[in-house]
Amino acid sequence: MNYYDNNIIKYIDASIVLNPFFDEWYRIVEDILRNPEFQKRKLFMHHHNITVWDHSILVSFKAFMASKYFKADKRVCAIAGLLHDFYSQAWISTPELEKLENGKYTTLMKEKKPWYKMHGFTHAKDASINYVKYFPKLEDKKITNAILRHMFPLNIIPPRYKEGLIITTVDKLSSVRELPSITYVSKKVIHKTYAILSNVNRI
Numbered sequence: 732m733n734y735y736d737n738n739i740i741k742y743i744d745a746s747i748v749l750n751p752f753f754d755e756w757y758r759i760v761e762d763i764l765r766n767p768e769f770q771k772r773k774l775f776m777h778h779h780n781i782t783v784w785d786h787s788i789l790v791s792f793k794a795f796m797a798s799k800y801f802k803a804d805k806r807v808c809a810i811a812g813l814l815h816d817f818y819s820q821a822w823i824s825t826p827e828l829e830k831l832e833n834g835k836y837t838t839l840m841k842e843k844k845p846w847y848k849m850h851g852f853t854h855a856k857d858a859s860i861n862y863v864k865y866f867p868k869l870e871d872k873k874i875t876n877a878i879l880r881h882m883f884p885l886n887i888i889p890p891r892y893k894e895g896l897i898i899t900t901v902d903k904l905s906s907v908r909e910l911p912s913i914t915y916v917s918k919k920v921i922h923k924t925y926a927i928l929s930n931v932n933r934i
């Protein structure tokens with residue numbers, strides 16, 4: 732294990748590190764994992780109990796594994812999986828993130844927005860732009876499309892390529908498993924629906 736950077740490995744779930752295909756996946760995504768901007772995703776919460784860092788690694792690795800079964804492009808799946816939620820603005824506030832660089836990652840979440848500008852509808856486009864900003868050498872039409880369309884069917888246009896269909900499916904399966912209970916989901920859905928309806932009434 733001397734080959735690996737311990738500062739990265741210790742932040743990856745052991746079940747992934749110990750997988751026989753870990754090395755193949757790691758070689759594809761190592762530069763992204765080392766990137767200082769991507770490292771900040773350890774401070775972004777994806778849901779209340781998991782960070783964007785952990786969620787993105789899980790989606791990337793599972794999509795990479797699925798690519799073998801579906802004969803898809805494993806590099807596209809690994810990279811798009813890792814960057815599909817690489818949005819620039821957080822949707823859950825934490826004290827650490829509010830302090831980071833004068834709160835630049837939490838500014839938009841404090842603004843009142845119409846329902847169609849809420850995180851669920853906008854973050855895929857934000858991530859598809861943000862990934863090119865920080866990783867211009869990785870720009871690729873399949874990666875961009877997979878990131879941009881990963882919120883299908885909430886965003887109504889489906890992914891164009893097989894790799895994008897893998898990302899959106901793995902993302903949903905992972906997100907459901909990350910949620911702690913049906914009670915939590917129910918409360919979230921009720922809360923979000925109420926927020927959306929409140930905003931619709933104001934339009």
Ligand SMILES: [Fe+2]
Nearest residue numbers: 815816854881
């Ligand atoms: Fe997402």
Ligand SMILES: [Fe+2]
Nearest residue numbers: 786815816902
């Ligand atoms: Fe996601």
